[in-house]
Amino acid sequence: MNHSLLKICVIVAALMISVNTYSQSNFSSNLIGSGVVVSDLDRSLDFYVDGIGMVKAYNFTINEEFSKRSGLSNGVAVEVSVLKLENSPNANEWKLMSFGNKQTKPKPDYIQDGTGVQYITINVKALNPVIKRLKEKGVKLLGSTPTPLNENLHFVLIQDPDGIFIELIGPLE
Structure with a gap:
């Protein structure tokens, strides 16, 4: 019984610390x-x-x-x-x-070719439909992409019309 009470106290303390940490944020939105x-x-x-x-x-x-x-x-x-x-x-x-x-300014060839916001990352449920739409629009895949990140996820790099790099991450299918 004492072991269960100790577990409950630890959980309550962790929740109180978590709530207290969150309430100290200065942001009204995440x-x-x-x-x-x-x-x-x-x-x-x-x-x-x-x-x-x-x-x-x-x-x-x-x-x-x-x-x-x-x-x-x-x-x-x-x-x-x-x-x-x-x-x-x-x-x-x-x-x-x-x-x-x-x-x-000219479109950068790589992310180190400029300062400020150079890229964004978008996680997708399936890369192949996005790749198909982009290729139909003449958007070039950069590097040797899609390239595997692990057993399930792949990485694709493209640029928007003004040169911002877009990382697309997700499974192929």
Whole structure:
């Protein structure tokens, strides 16, 4: 009986530490939204929605007044298309926007060719359907991919139209 009581006390203590640690977080959400300025919004939406398989969750506009007041774009309005891996409140947001500018730097050949956000990782249930859609869009697989990571998972590397590397990880089927 004492052994069971000790187990219960350890479990309760662990739960209290866990709850206390969580409550000390300064964040009101465990999600991160990433904003990406692209050279061609339609082309990027085609890549991410029809190629990768993301879903368009919603759009919003940053108007001139807010863009200037907030310091985002010095008074230039922009439409933002929000994509997610699934349309769920618990999914991270990939926010695409375009100011109609041409790409200002050449596409990197490798992730070490630049600074800042160079790549994202997307885990998929099956790589082959995604690879098929991407190949139909003329997207080149980089390196010797797909390459096995272990007995079940494979790794595929591609680039979006503006050069961000996309790691796709999952089983082939």
